[in-house]
Amino acid sequence: MDRMYQRGPRRPLRADAERTVQAILTAAERVLSAQPAATMEQIAEAAGxxxxxxxxRFATREALVEALxxxxxxxxxxxxxxxxxxxTPPLVALYQVTANALRVKISWGFAMSRTAPENPEVARIHADVLGRCDRLFRRARDAGVLRADADLDWxxxxxxxxxxxxxxxxxEPVGPDDADDVDELATRVVDTLLRGMGGPGTFAP
Known part of the structure; x- marks a missing residue:
């Protein structure tokens, strides 16, 4: 995690320092989601x-938000x-990617709504996720999950x-007891997508 918010070569954090940083970031997400103008002092209090x-750990509030x-x-x-x-088979993968992505986007909603910082590692990750999504949709089209004429970019x-x-x-953030709720949301997303772009036979009449 250290390399995601520190620029330049740094030694890895000790386990206790790593836990402290994660506690700060988790508290920052919770506090900033409720109050986007919250101060560093309020975040520190929430993190204990x-x-x-x-x-x-974070010289400025902007550095903390970038790390988050x-x-x-x-x-x-x-x-x-x-x-x-x-x-994974395309249809199965589509459902699983959707459920996994929703868990992160719900739990880290404030952070995921921010403009990506000018960080090469973040840019690389976004590019990799985009590439995986494009490949999955091509596989889904080839397997007949998506229509043969589907515009994959759209x-x-x-x-x-x-x-x-x-x-x-x-x-509310996703908790241990919310798996069924997230799976239901994922099913709704995929079903909505496939009813618009799905191939023949994807859904029973």
Missing amino acids: VARTTVHR TAWATQQFHQAVESARPDS TRRVYYALIHEAAQSRT
């Missing part, structure tokens, strides 16, 4: 650490990767918009 601890965005981007990448979109844009709207429909 001293204000000086936050300032020692980078951390959430990394979680999003891992969520997409864990669905194995390049090898399909991807619609898909992203559906995920955004689904995530916006939730106001």
